[in-house]
Amino acid sequence: MTNHQVRLQPSNIIVEVPTGTLISEVIHLAGIDISQPCGGQGRCGRCAVILDDESGVRRRSTIRLSAEDLEDGYALACQTVIEGDVTISIPEQERIERRLVTDKSARKVELPFAYDPVTMQSVQAFQIHLSPPTMQDNIDDLSRLQKALADRGYSPIDIPLNVLRRLGTVFRDAKWSPWIVIETPTPPPGPARLIDISVEPIRPIGLALDIGTTTVTAYMVDLTTGQVLNSAAEYNDQINRGEDVISRIIYAEKKDLNELGVLVRQTIDTLLERLKLRTGIPPQGIHKVTVSGNTTMIHLFLGLPPASIRLTPYIPAANDPQSYLAAELALGVNPHASVYCLPGVASYVGADISAGVLACGLADSEVLTLFIDVGTNGETVLGTREWMVTCACSAGPAFEGAGVVDGMRATEGAIEEVWIHSETYEPTIRVIGGAKPRGICGSGLISLLSELFVTGVVDRAGNVKLDLDTPRVRQGEHGPEYIVAWSDETETERDIVLTKVDVNNLMRAKAAIYAGFTVLAESVGVELNDAKQVLVGGAFGQYINVENAIKIGLLPDLPWDRFHFLGNTSVLGSYMALLSHDAFEHTREIAQRMTYIELSADNTFYDAFTAALFLPHTEISRFPSVADIWDQEKRD
Amino acid sequence: MAVEIPKEKWTSAVREVTLGATSDEGGTRSHTITVGGETALPFLHFEGETPNRPILALDVRSHKPEDWSPLLRQTWGKAMEDPATWAQAAEEAGADMIYLVLSLTTTDGEPNTPENARAVVRKVLEATGLPLAVVGPGQAEVDNELIVAVAEEAVGERLLLGLCEEKNYRTIVAAALAHNHLVQSKTPMDVNLSKQLVILINDMGMPLERIVMDPTTGALGYGIEYGFSVMERLRLAALQGDKMTQQPMIVNPGEEAWRVKEAKVGEGVPENWGEWERRALDWEALTATTLVHSGADILVLRHPETLRRVRAVIDDLIGPKSAA
Numbered sequence: 001m002t003n004h005q006v007r008l009q010p011s012n013i014i015v016e017v018p019t020g021t022l023i024s025e026v027i028h029l030a031g032i033d034i035s036q037p038c039g040g041q042g043r044c045g046r047c048a049v050i051l052d053d054e055s056g057v058r059r060r061s062t063i064r065l066s067a068e069d070l071e072d073g074y075a076l077a078c079q080t081v082i083e084g085d086v087t088i089s090i091p092e093q094e095r096i097e098r099r100l101v102t103d104k105s106a107r108k109v110e111l112p113f114a115y116d117p118v119t120m121q122s123v124q125a126f127q128i129h130l131s132p133p134t135m136q137d138n139i140d141d142l143s144r145l146q147k148a149l150a151d152r153g154y155s156p157i158d159i160p161l162n163v164l165r166r167l168g169t170v171f172r173d174a175k176w177s178p179w180i181v182i183e184t185p186t187p188p189p190g191p192a193r194l195i196d197i198s199v200e201p202i203r204p205i206g207l208a209l210d211i212g213t214t215t216v217t218a219y220m221v222d223l224t225t226g227q228v229l230n231s232a233a234e235y236n237d238q239i240n241r242g243e244d245v246i247s248r249i250i251y252a253e254k255k256d257l258n259e260l261g262v263l264v265r266q267t268i269d270t271l272l273e274r275l276k277l278r279t280g281i282p283p284q285g286i287h288k289v290t291v292s293g294n295t296t297m298i299h300l301f302l303g304l305p306p307a308s309i310r311l312t313p314y315i316p317a318a319n320d321p322q323s324y325l326a327a328e329l330a331l332g333v334n335p336h337a338s339v340y341c342l343p344g345v346a347s348y349v350g351a352d353i354s355a356g357v358l359a360c361g362l363a364d365s366e367v368l369t370l371f372i373d374v375g376t377n378g379e380t381v382l383g384t385r386e387w388m389v390t391c392a393c394s395a396g397p398a399f400e401g402a403g404v405v406d407g408m409r410a411t412e413g414a415i416e417e418v419w420i421h422s423e424t425y426e427p428t429i430r431v432i433g434g435a436k437p438r439g440i441c442g443s444g445l446i447s448l449l450s451e452l453f454v455t456g457v458v459d460r461a462g463n464v465k466l467d468l469d470t471p472r473v474r475q476g477e478h479g480p481e482y483i484v485a486w487s488d489e490t491e492t493e494r495d496i497v498l499t500k501v502d503v504n505n506l507m508r509a510k511a512a513i514y515a516g517f518t519v520l521a522e523s524v525g526v527e528l529n530d531a532k533q534v535l536v537g538g539a540f541g542q543y544i545n546v547e548n549a550i551k552i553g554l555l556p557d558l559p560w561d562r563f564h565f566l567g568n569t570s571v572l573g574s575y576m577a578l579l580s581h582d583a584f585e586h587t588r589e590i591a592q593r594m595t596y597i598e599l600s601a602d603n604t605f606y607d608a609f610t611a612a613l614f615l616p617h618t619e620i621s622r623f624p625s626v627a628d629i630w631d632q633e634k635r636d
Numbered sequence: 637m638a639v640e641i642p643k644e645k646w647t648s649a650v651r652e653v654t655l656g657a658t659s660d661e662g663g664t665r666s667h668t669i670t671v672g673g674e675t676a677l678p679f680l681h682f683e684g685e686t687p688n689r690p691i692l693a694l695d696v697r698s699h700k701p702e703d704w705s706p707l708l709r710q711t712w713g714k715a716m717e718d719p720a721t722w723a724q725a726a727e728e729a730g731a732d733m734i735y736l737v738l739s740l741t742t743t744d745g746e747p748n749t750p751e752n753a754r755a756v757v758r759k760v761l762e763a764t765g766l767p768l769a770v771v772g773p774g775q776a777e778v779d780n781e782l783i784v785a786v787a788e789e790a791v792g793e794r795l796l797l798g799l800c801e802e803k804n805y806r807t808i809v810a811a812a813l814a815h816n817h818l819v820q821s822k823t824p825m826d827v828n829l830s831k832q833l834v835i836l837i838n839d840m841g842m843p844l845e846r847i848v849m850d851p852t853t854g855a856l857g858y859g860i861e862y863g864f865s866v867m868e869r870l871r872l873a874a875l876q877g878d879k880m881t882q883q884p885m886i887v888n889p890g891e892e893a894w895r896v897k898e899a900k901v902g903e904g905v906p907e908n909w910g911e912w913e914r915r916a917l918d919w920e921a922l923t924a925t926t927l928v929h930s931g932a933d934i935l936v937l938r939h940p941e942t943l944r945r946v947r948a949v950i951d952d953l954i955g956p957k958s959a960a
Contacts, residue, residue, distance in 0.1 A: 460836055461802050465806065613828070
C-alpha cells in the first residue's frame with residue numbers, strides 16, 4: 001500500500017499515512033484535537049479543514065458545505081480520505097463557529113423602500129411660529145392656531161379637548177413658537193388632526209405592532225427618517241388563557257372577552273416600557289400605531305366578540321376594521337394617536353398574512369413563490385403576481401418555544417443548536433450569549449429533533465428509544481425523555497430535557513405546516529418542486545437552519561438556495577404600512593386578491609397531516625436528501 | 637357485438653408471507669401457509685392473480701374467557717378449559733391457523749407469567765400442527781414480558797407474534813427477530829399509520845416478508861365501511877407499487893362482531909331483531925365476508941359455524957378462476 005505525506009498547518013507537522021486514511025485520523029495521529037460533536041458522521045460541519053490541493057484527497061460526503069465552501073477548499077475531516085500528498089490547514093475553532101453562524105445572525109432592519117416622509121407619511125411634526133397676541137391682534141389662542149395652520153393648508157383641523165386645555169400654557173412657555181404633531185387624513189378628504197403640542201422639539205414616532213398568538217413584537221420607528229429605533233418582543237400575556245386561537249375564542253366567549261384585551265395591552269405596555277429604557281422615548285411620545293396579527297388577535301385587541309370565527313361558516317366581525325384612537329382602545333401611547341389595523345383575508349388568514357405577503361414581495365413576484373409564516377398558526381401562501389392561494393392550519397406554539405417543557409424564546413441562555421454523537425448519544429450544544437443554558441428555543445428544538453432522528457435516539461414516529469445504552473434517555477415524569485443538559489450544567493440547576501410530549505408537539509407543528517403547503521400545491525395542481533423560491537417568515541424565521549428543518553420534514557426538500565428567511569414578516573408589513581399609506585392600501589388590495597382554501601372542507605388535509613406526522617414524512621421519496629442520510633446512518 | 641371488459645393494469649403485488657415452519661425449516665408445524673401475493677383487487681380474476689386464498693384462524697385463549705358470549709361458551713364447551721384441547725377442537729372445526737391470545741390473568745385470577753405463557757404455547761404447539769399466532773393480552777408491559785418468553789420458547793416456529801403498536805413494538809420485534817418469528821402490526825384505521833408502523837418495524841431490521849399488518853376494522857354497523865375503505869386504499873397503494881403497504885392484511889371480525897349488542901345480547905332487545913343465535917352468527921359471518929371482499933388475507937373468527945359459512949363464500953369467490 002502506498003504511503004502519502006500529509007502536512008498539517010499551522011503547526012507544520014508532517015504525518016505519513018496510507019491511502020484511504022480519513023483526514024480526521026491524520027489529525028488525531030498528529031496529536032491535534034479537533035471538535036467532532038456529531039462523532040464523525042459529517043453532519044455538524046465542525047471539523048472543516050482547508051485543502052491546498054484537491055488532487056490529494058477524495059471527498060465521501062460534502063453535506064454541510066456550500067458550493068462557496070468547496071470552492072474555498074473546505075473539506076470535512078471526517079468525510080475526506082487521503083489519496084496523495086497534500087497540505088491541510090486546520091482553522092481555529094472560533095473561525096469555524098463564526099462561519100457556521102453567519103447565515104443565522106439577526107439582520108438589522110433596513111428601510112424597505114426609499115422613504116419620503118413628506119409624500120408618504122400622514123404624521124408630521126414641526127415648529128410653528130405664531131404672532132404673539134396684542135391688544136390689537138386679540139383673537140383667542142385656538143383661532144390663532146387654526147389661522148396659522150390654515151395658512152399651511154391644514155383646514156379644517158380637529159383639536160382634541162385635552163390638547164386644547166394645554167394650548168395656552170404651551171404657547172406662552174414656548175414664546176409662541178410651539179412644536180406640534182399633526183396627522184393628515186388618510187385617505188382625504190377629512191379634517192387633519194392635532195395630536196400633540198409641546199414646548200420642546202418633538203420627533204414624530206410610530207409604533208409597528210405584530211400581535212401574535214404566542215409572541216407580540218414591536219418596532220419603534222422615527223417617522224422623519226423611517227428608521228427603526230429599536231424593537232422588542234415578548235410572549236403574549238394571553239397565553240395562560242389558552243395556547244391557540246380556538247381556546248382563546250372559547251375563553252372570550254365563556255369567560256371574559258375584556259380580560260383578554262387587558263392582557264394583550266399589558267404585554268404591549270411591557271414592550272413600551274422596554275423600548276423607553278432603550279430609546280428614552282416614553283409611550284406618550286408615540287403618535288401613530290399600525291397593528292398586524294391574525295384575525296382572532298385583532299378581534300381581541302379591538303374587543304370584538306370572536307365567537308363566530310370558530311363556528312361554521314367561520315365569519316369574523318370584521319376583516320378590515322377602520323382606524324381608531326389610542327384612547328378608545330386604552331392603549332398606553334399618546335391618546336390621540338391613530339391606531340390602524342391591517343386588513344385580513346378570512347377568519348384564519350389574517351392581517352399578519354396580508355402584511356407578510358406585502359413584506360416578502362410575493363404579490364409582485366414573477367416566479368412561483370411559496371410563502372410560509374411559521375407561527376402558532378402555520379399560514380401558507382402560494383402564487384405569483386398573477387394569482388395567490390392561501391390556507392391556514394393550527395401548528396401550535398412549539399416552534400416559538402411554548403408548549404414545550406424546557407422551551408423558551410430565542411434570548412440569552414437559549415440552546416439554539418444541538419449536535420448529537422452517533423455512538424455515545426452525547427450532545428454538544430450552542431447557547432445564545434454563550435452562558436449556561438436555561439432552555440431551548442425554536443431553532444434549538446428543530447436542530448435537536450433533527451439530531452435525535454438522524455442518530456436514532458427517536459424512531460421515525462418520534463418515540464424515544466428507551467432501550468439505548470446511554471443515561472441520556474430515561475423514563476421521566478412526563479414519559480420517555482432525552483436529557484439535553486444535566487442540572488449541574490444549567491442556569492436553572494434542573495435538567496433540560498425534551499420529553500415525548502414535546503416531541504409530539506413539535507411533530508404536530510411541523511406536520512401541520514408541511515401538510516398545509518402540500519394541500520395548497522395540490523389544490524392548484526402545481527408541484528412543490530416547481531416553487532422557485534420559498535420565503536419563510538415567522539418569529540424565528542431568521543434563525544432557522546434550513547438543513548435541519550428539511551430533515552424533520554418541516555420544509556420541502558428543495559435546493560437550499562431557494563430558501564430565504566425573512567424573520568417576522570408580519571411586523572415588517574406592519575412597519576411598511578406605518579411608513580406609507582400606499583403600502584397600507586397595498587395590503588388591502590393583497591387581501592382582496594388572495595383566494596382562501598378552507599382545509600376543513602374535506603379529508604385531504606387530514607390525510608396529508610397524518611402522512612407528515614413522521615420523520616421526515618411517511619413518503620420518504622419526498623425527501624431524497626434525507627433518505628440518503630438515513631440510509632447511510634442505518635448502514636453505519 | 638363483443639363487449640370489451642375494461643381491465644386495470646397493476647404494476648405491483650401484495651407481498652407473500654409464509655407462516656409457520658416445518659421440521660425441515662426449523663419448526664414443528666405439519667405444514668406452512670402462505671398468504672398474500674395478489675396482483676389485483678380481491679377476486680377480480682380477469683385482472684390478476686389471487687395465488688393464495690384468504691385464510692381463517694380461530695381465536696383460542698390461554699385461559700377460559702368468562703366475558704365471552706354464552707353462545708360461544710356453549711359451542712366450545714369443555715374444550716375452553718384447556719388451550720391445547722381448544723386448539724385441537726379448532727383444527728377439527730376447519731381452522732387454517734390458531735390465533736392464541738394470552739390472557740391477562742390465569743383462571744384462578746393470578747397474573748399471567750412468562751413461565752405459564754411458555755407452557756401454554758408449548759402445549760398448543762404439541763396439540764396441533766397448524767401454524768400459530770400468539771398475541772399478548774393488550775397491556776404493553778405484560779405483552780412484552782409474555783411474548784419475549786414465548787418467542788424464545790418457540791424458537792424457529794415462525795409464529796406470528798403481536799401486537800406491535802406504534803407506542804409499543806420494539807421489544808416484540810426484537811424478540812421475533814432474534815428467534816425467527818413474524819410480527820403482527822396493528823394501527824387504528826388509518827392508511828398512513830398502517831404504513832408508518834410497517835416502516836418503523838422494518839427500520840429495526842425486520843424483513844418485510846415477516847410482517848403482517850392489521851389495519852383494524854369495525855363490526856357490521858360499527859364502522860366497517862370506514863375500515864373497508866382504509867383496507868381498500870392500502871390495497872390500491874400496494875398494487876400501485878407503494879412497498880410499505882404491500883403486507884398481507886389480518887383482521888379480527890370475531891372480536892369486533894362479538895362485542896356489539898346485536899351479537900352479545902339475547903334479552904331486552906326489540907322482538908323484530910329475531911332469534912339471538914342466528915342474529916349473532918349472521919353478524920360475525922357478515923362482518924367477516926365483507927372483510928374478505930376488502931382484501932383481508934387472514935381473518936380471525938370465534939364461532940366454528942361462522943368459519944364454515946365464510947369458507948363457503950371464499951370457495952365461491954375463488955371458484956370462478958377456472959371459468960375465467
